Amino acid sequence: MSTPQQAHPLSSNRLLASLPSDELTALQPHLEQISLSLGQSIILPDELIPFVYFPLNALLSLVTVMEDGSTVEAGAIGREGMAGLPVLLDADTTPMQTLTQIPGQAVRVKAEIIKEAFDKDGALKKILYHYIHITIVTGSQTAACNRLHHIGARLCRWLLMSSDGVGSEELALTQEFLATMLGVRRAGVSEAASQLQDQGLIRYQRGRIQIVDRKSLEASACECYKVVKAEYTRLFG
Incomplete structure (x- = not known):
C-alpha cells in the first residue's frame, strides 16, 4: 500500500x-x-x-x-x-x-x-560501499556472538539494535519471534526477558517490550553492540 x-x-x-x-x-x-x-x-x-x-x-x-x-x-x-x-x-x-x-x-x-x-x-556509491562494509562487520560479529555469548547478553544487544533500527524505545515483539531470531527455545527467551524485567531494564507485556533503563541495558549487553555501533559511527557520524 x-x-x-x-x-x-x-x-x-x-x-x-x-x-x-x-x-x-x-x-x-x-x-x-x-x-x-x-x-x-x-x-x-x-x-x-x-x-x-x-x-x-x-x-x-x-x-x-x-x-x-x-x-x-x-x-x-x-x-x-x-x-x-x-x-x-x-x-x-x-x-x-x-x-x-x-x-x-x-x-x-x-x-x-x-x-x-x-x-x-557518485556519493551513493561511496555511501553504499561503507554500508556493505558495515554489513560484513555485523555478520561476522553476529556469528561470534551466537557462538560465544550467553542468551541474556545477546538479548540485550538485540533489543538495543532493534531500538536503534526503528528509532523507538518500544518494540512490538513476541517471545516466539525473539526465540526464532536468536536461534534458541522460547523458554530461554522467556527466562532472559524475565530477568531483565526483574532488574528494571525492560517492561514486557503482551508482545511489546519497553526499554526502561537504556544505560543499564547497554552495560548488560555483550561487546558486539558497541563494536558494530562504533564502526557505523566512524563511517557515518
Whole structure:
C-alpha cells in the first residue's frame, strides 16, 4: 500500500539522508513508500530480487534458513541501512531470506534503478560501499556472538539494535519471534526477558517490550553492540 512521501520523511533513513540533494532529487521519482506487515517476506531465498528497501521505521531481519526449516537471524536492517545488497554486487538472488521483524514504513526502489545510480560513481556509491562494509562487520560479529555469548547478553544487544533500527524505545515483539531470531527455545527467551524485567531494564507485556533503563541495558549487553555501533559511527557520524 503506497502512502504519501511527506507522511514519513526520507531523512528517517540514514543512508538516504546522507545523499547530497542533487542525487536524492534524481532518485526521488523512483522511490515508493510502502507499509510492511509483521513477518512479511520481501526477499525470498534463491528468487530474483526485484526491489531494494530502505526502512524508515520498520525493522527487517536477514534470516538463514536451514534444510529442516529452522531459522537463525544473521543480521537486522533498520533505518540505518537497506535490504537488497546482492543487487549492487551483480548477484540477482541470495540463499537468505529477508522478512519484516517490526512492522512499519519503508521506501522501495526497483533493483535496476538503484544499480544504475550506484554505477555512476557518485556519493551513493561511496555511501553504499561503507554500508556493505558495515554489513560484513555485523555478520561476522553476529556469528561470534551466537557462538560465544550467553542468551541474556545477546538479548540485550538485540533489543538495543532493534531500538536503534526503528528509532523507538518500544518494540512490538513476541517471545516466539525473539526465540526464532536468536536461534534458541522460547523458554530461554522467556527466562532472559524475565530477568531483565526483574532488574528494571525492560517492561514486557503482551508482545511489546519497553526499554526502561537504556544505560543499564547497554552495560548488560555483550561487546558486539558497541563494536558494530562504533564502526557505523566512524563511517557515518
